[in-house]
Amino acid sequence: NAGVMQNPRHLVRRRGQEARLRCSPMKGHSHVYWYRQLPEEGLKFMVYLQKENIIDESGMPKERFSAEFPKEGPSILRIQQVVRGDSAAYFCASSPGTGNTEAFFGQGTRLTVV
Amino acid sequence: GEDVEQSLFLSVREGDSSVINCTYTDSSSTYLYWYKQEPGAGLQLLTYIFSNMDMKQDQRLTVLLNKKDKHLSLRIADTQTGDSAIYFCAESIYNQGGKLIFGQGTELSVKP
Numbered sequence: 001n002a003g004v005m006q007n008p009r010h011l012v013r014r015r016g017q018e019a020r021l022r023c024s025p026m027k028g029h030s031h032v033y034w035y036r037q038l039p040e041e042g043l044k045f046m047v048y049l050q051k052e053n054i055i056d057e058s059g060m061p062k063e064r065f066s067a068e069f070p071k072e073g074p075s076i077l078r079i080q081q082v083v084r085g086d087s088a089a090y091f092c093a094s095s096p097g098t099g100n101t102e103a104f105f106g107q108g109t110r111l112t113v114v
Numbered sequence: 115g116e117d118v119e120q121s122l123f124l125s126v127r128e129g130d131s132s133v134i135n136c137t138y139t140d141s142s143s144t145y146l147y148w149y150k151q152e153p154g155a156g157l158q159l160l161t162y163i164f165s166n167m168d169m170k171q172d173q174r175l176t177v178l179l180n181k182k183d184k185h186l187s188l189r190i191a192d193t194q195t196g197d198s199a200i201y202f203c204a205e206s207i208y209n210q211g212g213k214l215i216f217g218q219g220t221e222l223s224v225k226p
Contacts, residue, residue, distance in 0.1 A: 004156075031212060042118075042202055042216040043157070055211055091156060095212050103212055105149075105157040 006106035019079040025094030120217035136203035143205040
């Protein structure tokens with residue numbers, strides 16, 4: 001059973017480009033969470049999704065950021081018109097459901113905006 | 115509000131015990147977690163404790179929870195150089211799904 005898979009591991013974008021980060025949850029997991037880790041900081045919650053639904057997006061910046069978790073395929077975190085301040089590590093976690101105690105994390109995507 | 119605080123650095127000698135501390139503010143925490151992050155890697159769940167427990171032991175790891183003081187600690191016995199990493203405590207809040215609130219991490223340095 002593969003763990004949470006994120007790709008790409010590293011992504012370099014120029015200012016103004018779009019960044020697409022992908023997360024495939026563990027098999028059997030229908031809940032996905034995205035977190036952002038700025039340099040020298042802890043992880044900050046961004047968004048919580050179930051299949052085809054956004055449950056909690058209270059941590060998402062109001063503009064340029066969006067997330068989806070379609071019925072088929074991975075969850076996507078999309079950042080439009082990236083700026084230098086978007087440079088960070090973006091982690092995805094999955095769990096089977098809200099009652100479960102364990103969320104398993106992917107290896108992260110390290111986004112660098114140049 | 116929700117806030118989790120940790121000291122930023124801890125240095126110990128190999129073979130000693132390490133104690134990493136964490137305080138949190140939200141009294142409606144359900145579970146509290148310890149994660150380990152090695153350089154350039156993701157987060158590895160080490161252990162977790164339900165909020166109505168006060169202690170949990172798992173091999174070299176001991177978690178102590180003082181709910182009255184909202185204080186959580188992780189003790190690593192016989193610390194090894196391979197334990198050098200950043201350790202994050204995190205809490206999940208009742209009725210907020212599985213969302214986790216993380217501390218800023220404690221960098222543990224183990225010297226031979």
